[in-house]
Amino acid sequence: MARQIYSEEHDIFRQSFIKFLDKEVVPYLDAWEEEQEVPRSAWKKMGEQGYLCPWLEEKYGGSGAGFEYSVIITEEMSRVRANGFSASLHSDIVAPYIHHYGTEAQKEKWLPGCASGDIILAVAMTEPGAGSDLQAIRTRAVRDGDDYILNGQKTFITNGYCCDLVIAAVKTDPEAKPAHKGISLIAVEAGTPGFVKGKRLHKMGLHIQDTAELFFEDCRVPATNLLGQEGQGFAYLMDQLQQERLIVVCRAQAAAEEMLRITLEYVKQREAFGQPIGRFQHNAFKLAEMATEVQLGRTFFDDLVADHIAGQDIVTKVSMAKWWIGEMANRVAYHCVQLHGGYGFMDEYAISKWARDIRAATLYAGTTEIMKYVIARRLGL
Numbered sequence: 001m002a003r004q005i006y007s008e009e010h011d012i013f014r015q016s017f018i019k020f021l022d023k024e025v026v027p028y029l030d031a032w033e034e035e036q037e038v039p040r041s042a043w044k045k046m047g048e049q050g051y052l053c054p055w056l057e058e059k060y061g062g063s064g065a066g067f068e069y070s071v072i073i074t075e076e077m078s079r080v081r082a083n084g085f086s087a088s089l090h091s092d093i094v095a096p097y098i099h100h101y102g103t104e105a106q107k108e109k110w111l112p113g114c115a116s117g118d119i120i121l122a123v124a125m126t127e128p129g130a131g132s133d134l135q136a137i138r139t140r141a142v143r144d145g146d147d148y149i150l151n152g153q154k155t156f157i158t159n160g161y162c163c164d165l166v167i168a169a170v171k172t173d174p175e176a177k178p179a180h181k182g183i184s185l186i187a188v189e190a191g192t193p194g195f196v197k198g199k200r201l202h203k204m205g206l207h208i209q210d211t212a213e214l215f216f217e218d219c220r221v222p223a224t225n226l227l228g229q230e231g232q233g234f235a236y237l238m239d240q241l242q243q244e245r246l247i248v249v250c251r252a253q254a255a256a257e258e259m260l261r262i263t264l265e266y267v268k269q270r271e272a273f274g275q276p277i278g279r280f281q282h283n284a285f286k287l288a289e290m291a292t293e294v295q296l297g298r299t300f301f302d303d304l305v306a307d308h309i310a311g312q313d314i315v316t317k318v319s320m321a322k323w324w325i326g327e328m329a330n331r332v333a334y335h336c337v338q339l340h341g342g343y344g345f346m347d348e349y350a351i352s353k354w355a356r357d358i359r360a361a362t363l364y365a366g367t368t369e370i371m372k373y374v375i376a377r378r379l380g381l
Helices: 008-024 026-035 040-048 067-079 087-101 104-116 233-269 281-309 315-345 350-362 368-378
Strands: 121-124 140-144 147-158 165-171 183-189 195-200 211-222
Touching: 008 026, 008 040, 008 067, 040 104, 067 087, 067 233, 067 281, 087 104, 087 121, 087 165, 087 183, 087 233, 121 147, 140 165, 147 165, 147 183, 165 211, 165 233, 183 211, 183 233, 233 281, 233 315, 233 350, 281 315, 315 350, 315 368
Parallel strands: 121 165
Antiparallel strands: 140 147, 147 211, 165 183, 195 211
8 A cells, every 4th residue: 555655735845846946947957067067046046945955953944844855856856857956965965964963063054054055065985996885985084183184085076066065984093993993074165275176077967967076185174073973984874875875766766757758758749650659569568668667666766755754774675776766767768768769869859868867876876786785785695
């Protein structure tokens, strides 16, 4: 039996947010793709309307809303192919680190700006030689009096170029055994001497998404910028990965639904040999298969959201969803491009852009292979 997640109030919020996207985001997506950047004015408008960190308490500038509202925002941004506008990463992946592990002084200093759009967030885990294996990071943070001195390099950092504050995973004790016990999280503010933002990285898709390399060169940061306790950074990262992966699943599921929708419209209008191409049995069966997989994904995803809101451990199931729905969305993209024929290869048709954007769903926040490894370990293998 399907579990009820949304109320009439949620539906009203969704319609309001759709209108906001139609006015403030959709008309500018092509320009943002050309510039490979979302302007700060767009972040500010999101903040002014309460669409950034809606779950934050009112004293920090939020609305105290439930996670359902974050899901609605993420879904609808995906439907209009605005995943590169990384508001969900900012709101639902990075801000929770400050909220869960920060001191009251840190929360008061940074969270109101996160909600208003004045502070754009990033999290820096991946390094040139350390991706899925976070224990292998080499960025160092050495305590020096009342400061930490950071040295190292991060790569593939979403919001890296535009961020005002980055949560960096660093080694504070490189000799710790096991290695993950030596990892800590330190917040670094833009403009800090020694914190250097590299060039924007050019990617296959998600062109409006700001992705950059970050460098720390004798970067001196106040010790008060440590999030939580020294040596607990890896545990904090693992605790928050459940929601991070759920957000990625949300994007992929909404993308699959939208790709199927626009392709169904196309095959009903495009004709060949005297009939709409959707009437040919091969095409009709392919669409029936995709519709089935998309519906399975929706049922699985809604169930995960309900479990997450209820505070249940969904690590195993969200890892299953991350790989299966991510791969499913990529299968849908492939077949939808094929059904569009030559037009599917043209950027004037949305499916072309969808196909390149969705490829990342099986890579970031843990590759398909890492998800299967996590599942296997949870199965006792």
